[in-house]
Amino acid sequence: MAINFAKGKFDKIIDPYGGEKDLKENIIKTVGIPDERFGEDALRLMRAVRLATELNFQIDLNTRRSIEKNAGLLETIAKERIRDEFIKILMADGAAEGIILLEELNLLKNIVPELRDGLGCGQNKHHIYTVFEHNVRALAYTAKQNYSLLVRLASLLHDVGKPATKRGDGPDSTFHGHEVVGGRIAAQIVxxxxxxxxxxxxVIHLVRHHLFYYNVGEVTAAGVRRFLARVSPENIDDLIKVREADRIGSGVPKAVPYKLRHLLFMIDKVKSDPISPKMLRVNGADVMQIAKLDPGPKVGYILSILLEEVLDDPEKNTREHLESRVKELSKLSEKELKAMSEKAKETKLEYESEEEDKIKSKHHVK
Structure with a gap:
């Protein structure tokens, strides 16, 4: 389409391909023969989906058939260009519909094929949708809430590890460790x-840590501090948003139930407590001076042990107490300190510990 100006004034619209009619009818269509246009630049395959998603238009039937036939051409396009179109689809109000359209037109397999593993992958009695439907519905929620690209992508990928970890079938099937596997898959995708x-x-961090357990009265303040130490306070807001999307994507009516609000209360309550070695009242230099140690592994082991003790009881984070503990710990061998440090690091978050599997089952939490 073009506008003809005669003597500086509007004359008429030049429209040899009927573009004005297509606009009025909300139709996406190539100019001329679709196969030729997509052959010239295969990114147009994705661009058609992106425009349809952003504008809430329909793709012309002949154009659709050509996209389906030529979908493989997308493999020839630079990943950066594919990424940029993918981002625009994710940031559209109809992002979820865009992902579904990519799948319908055989394009998704050339962009995020890992998502397709969730097609037809049933879940268990806690879910009414397949893994693919659940991930897409989670994305739909984030678009509705106008959340960031980070939260949208993490929500779309949050359960991407489920198909690979599924054990059993029907209402009692399990997906143990899917968040860990999902983090690895997300790493490959990004x-x-x-x-x-x-x-x-x-993105990887949010996918890896989206599955956390919290129940009022069962998780202690120490557990919340360990949770913060694991996920970092700056990630909490985004992690909660991904959790909201996970819940709504499962078909439950409420995004933020009471126990999630209570977790936020507990986080606010302990946010000033020490959760990293940097927040201890002694540092590496202090440890070396007090214990008369040279730089080496023993210093790190001691700090790791001190942090674990302070996570359990923040009142122990005083210079007097920690100096005393440094003197005690420095008498141990490097082997003993290493064992204590590794044991401290292996202390499970109360959200994720194996000991709580029975509690999770009792409360229908996976």
Whole structure:
């Protein structure tokens, strides 16, 4: 389409391909023969989906058939260009519909094929949707809430590890460790699509830690401090948003139930407590001076042990107490300190410990 100006004034619209009619009818259509246009630039395959998603338009039947036939051409396109179109689809109000359309037109397998493993993958008695439907519905919630790209992508990928970890079938099937496997899969996806490293790491982190357990009266303040130490306070807001999406994507009516609000209360309550070695009243230099140690592993082991003790009881985070503990710990061998440090690191979050599997089952939490 073009506008003809005669003597500086509007004359008429030049529209040899009927574009004005298509606009009025909300139709996406190529100019001329679809196969030729997609052959010129295969990114147009995705662009058609993106425009349909952003504008809430329908793709012309002949154009659809050509996209389906030529979907494989997308493999020839630079991943950065694919990523940029994918981001625009994710940031559209109809992001979920965009993902479904990508699948319908055989394009998703050339963008995020891992999502397709969830097609037809049933879950258990706690879910009414397949893994694919659940992930897409989670994305739909984040779009409705106008959440960030980070939260949208993490929500779309949060259960991408379920198909690979599914054991059994029917209402009692399980997906143990799917968040860990999902984090690894998410790492492959963000790397393949050339997302910036820092952004990709945040996506991986949210996917890896989206599955946390919290029940009022069962998880202690120490457990909340360990949770913060694991996920970092700056990630809490986004992690909660992914959890909201997970819940709504499962078909439950309430995104933020009482126990999630209570967790936020507990986080606010302990947010000033020490949760990292940097927040201890002694540092590495202090440890070396007090214990008369040279730089080495023993210093790190001692700090790790001190942090674990302070996570249990923040009142122990005084210089007097910690100096005393450094003197006691420095008398132990490196082997003994290493064993104590590793035991401290292996202390499970109360959200994720194996000992709580029975409690999770009791409360229907996976």
């Amino acid at each position: 790397d393949r699509l050339r997302f910036p490293k820092d952004f990709g790491e945040k």
